[in-house]
Amino acid sequence: EVHQLVTLIGNDLVPKPHERFHPSFETFRGVPRGIPDRDTPLAVVTMFEDLGFIHRWRISRTTLARFTLMVRKGYRDPPYHNWTHAFAVAHYSYLLIKNLHLDREGYLTDNEALSLFVACLCHDLDHRGTTNTFQVNSKSILASLYSSEGSVMERHHIAQAMAILNTEGCNIFENLECHEYSKILENIGHIILATDLSHHFKILPSLGRMVKSFNKKDPAHHSLLMCLLVTSCDLSDQTKDWRATKQVAELIYKEFFSQGDLEKAMGINPDKMMDREKAFIPELQVQFIEGVVRPVFVLLAELFPGSEGTQQSLQAVTDILLFWQKFREIYLTKYGTHHGCSL
Ligand SMILES: Cc1nc2ccc(C(=O)NCC(C)C)cc2n2c(-c3cc(OC(C)(C)C)ccc3Cl)nnc12
Ligand SMILES: [Mg+2]
Numbered sequence: 001e002v003h004q005l006v007t008l009i010g011n012d013l014v015p016k017p018h019e020r021f022h023p024s025f026e027t028f029r030g031v032p033r034g035i036p037d038r039d040t041p042l043a044v045v046t047m048f049e050d051l052g053f054i055h056r057w058r059i060s061r062t063t064l065a066r067f068t069l070m071v072r073k074g075y076r077d078p079p080y081h082n083w084t085h086a087f088a089v090a091h092y093s094y095l096l097i098k099n100l101h102l103d104r105e106g107y108l109t110d111n112e113a114l115s116l117f118v119a120c121l122c123h124d125l126d127h128r129g130t131t132n133t134f135q136v137n138s139k140s141i142l143a144s145l146y147s148s149e150g151s152v153m154e155r156h157h158i159a160q161a162m163a164i165l166n167t168e169g170c171n172i173f174e175n176l177e178c179h180e181y182s183k184i185l186e187n188i189g190h191i192i193l194a195t196d197l198s199h200h201f202k203i204l205p206s207l208g209r210m211v212k213s214f215n216k217k218d219p220a221h222h223s224l225l226m227c228l229l230v231t232s233c234d235l236s237d238q239t240k241d242w243r244a245t246k247q248v249a250e251l252i253y254k255e256f257f258s259q260g261d262l263e264k265a266m267g268i269n270p271d272k273m274m275d276r277e278k279a280f281i282p283e284l285q286v287q288f289i290e291g292v293v294r295p296v297f298v299l300l301a302e303l304f305p306g307s308e309g310t311q312q313s314l315q316a317v318t319d320i321l322l323f324w325q326k327f328r329e330i331y332l333t334k335y336g337t338h339h340g341c342s343l
């Protein structure tokens with residue numbers, strides 16, 4: 001398949017995204033989950049090209065083809081935390097970099113912009129569809145490796161990304177100068193660690209301050225910005241239309257409930273959110289969108305008030321929250337209780 005992908009992109013025929021994929025591909029309304037899986041490696045290459053990364057960082061096309069296919073292969077197939085999710089997350093980072101001109105406007109350095117896009121592609125590598133807590137409770141190999149530092153899964157995702165870059169013929173950063181190379185690996189690690197929910201809660205107050213008075217010269221602000229950006233990308237499914245968002249919620253709870261079943265079998269009492277007998281999804285989604293998702297897109301819209309895309313994303317999240325609140329209300333009035341609520 002490398003050969004096939006290389007021939008496709010080899011003779012400088014990297015197509016324009018909106019022609020080859022979908023007219024909405026380059027807009028915030030675009031639904032990356034609508035791109036057929038077989039087309040996603042080429043879509044990744046066109047995004048690298050469209051963002052000017054291939055030229056700026058002298059990335060060899062064959063290396064990029066191999067790297068992209070290795071990353072896709074590096075994902076397992078749980079209901080949610082699979083390649084389709086990683087592709088969707090990377091697509092949103094492509095939209096942010098492209099439409100907010102993050103590199104050109106000095107919000108991110110060139111290095112940070114490339115780090116963000118690559119980190120998004122790799123941020124959930126080899127995910128097993130279970131949480132950090134589950135790793136520790138089940139005494140998994142990954143917990144034995146990383147539980148002393150915390151963010152068990154995220155440290156594993158980083159290790160997997162480094163292993164791919166260290167694979168013969170897959171190092172897309174092979175032509176970077178030394179200091180750029182070490183910077184990019186440091187940034188990618190930092191960004192992937194920021195996709196741990198507990199890390200996000202920890203830095204939330206600093207994110208609020210950073211957004212109020214962003215200083216393009218302050219590296220600490222750049223780091224905080226990259227954390228906010230990757231979190232918005234990781235949650236970007238919530239900025240699409242209701243149908244797409246509802247399907248994603250079904251996938252997430254399919255994954256959560258499987259973990260709950262596993263925990264019950266292991267004699268561990270699962271969280272309500274993981275227990276298919278106890279979870280009331282509309283309520284859980286109202287809480288998560290009010291508590292986690294919407295605040296992220298409020299910050300993003302505050303930081304980029306001039307961008308139609310960030311305002312659109314915030315509006316979409318607000319609409320989704322309304323949908324779930326309606327859904328919850330109808331269910332409660334109709335059944336008076338939430339037991340047995342399946343989507
Ligand atoms: C639609 C949607 N519902 C969710 C409902 C609950 C939770 C959950 O983990 N609750 C635990 C309690 C302590 C809050 C996550 C949900 N979730 C995520 C998600 C986000 C993540 O981390 C960042 C990106 C940093 C926020 C990491 C993992 C996941 Cl699955 N993505 N979409 C969703
Ligand atoms: Mg993750």
Ligand SMILES: [Zn+2]
Pocket residue numbers: 085089123124195234
């Ligand atoms: Zn993710």
